[in-house]
Amino acid sequence: MKALLMQTSFYWDKAIMGGPALKLMPNYINMPYVEIKESFPNLLQKINPLATKTTIGCINKCGFCGVPKIEGKFQELSGWKDLPLLCDNNLLAASRKHFNKVIDLLKKHEWCDFNQGIDARLLTPFHAARLAELKSPMVRLALDSMDYVDDWEKAYQCLRNAGLPKKSIRSYALIGFESGPEEAWQRCEYINAHGVKVLPQWFHSLRAMQKNVVTLKQERLGWTEYERTLIMQYYYQRGKRNAKILSDYGWRLKSNQTLVRTRSVPHS
């Protein structure tokens, strides 16, 4: 670390480290010339100058998520930077008083983005009506498993009934966690069939040392590097559904909006 610091900086003789990875693997960084810092003023805005956070933590403990370990118990903050990109992990777990304060502050902005997603299970007509008061909001749901499809559907209908256009709704879809490619495609296409942009998210274990790789566990679920890049590219780069692309990749879209495999695909 000392050699790296000497190569890259005239001013610093130590590196300051912190963040989620360090909280999840505190014993991993144990070296001289490194100082561990729990908090850093305005760190979020250094990463994105438009980002803010009005709560910390989450009331849930989803098996794939590091938030409960990293941030701990759910807390409402009494004050925050008045910015349009919200990074709350579970804003809807907050009291109505807090939620109203957040919405009232956001109303002056020309757009806003509930970037970390909102919990479909907690969304009520009250929340939806308040979200519909905002100018160009981006409300992000998540359908991480078909076990929650009824909650997702209810939340989607609730937002639409409150007047949110489809273009104001997006949905994350965790893939590579406990299911294989077939299930991931079906779930993403379920979201897509609602006119909602799908944002697949590749699962990384909480102790992952590399990004965007297919682990042995994921291989056992049926994933290959080819399958991983295919689904990510399809939804992020190609955008709209395209029967030819699907057919080139060995899929066919049936009239009931479900996908069927027509031939096997090469392994990476």
Ligand code: SF4
């Ligand atoms: S609700 Fe969201 S933030 Fe909370 S534990 Fe589950 S995935 Fe994480």
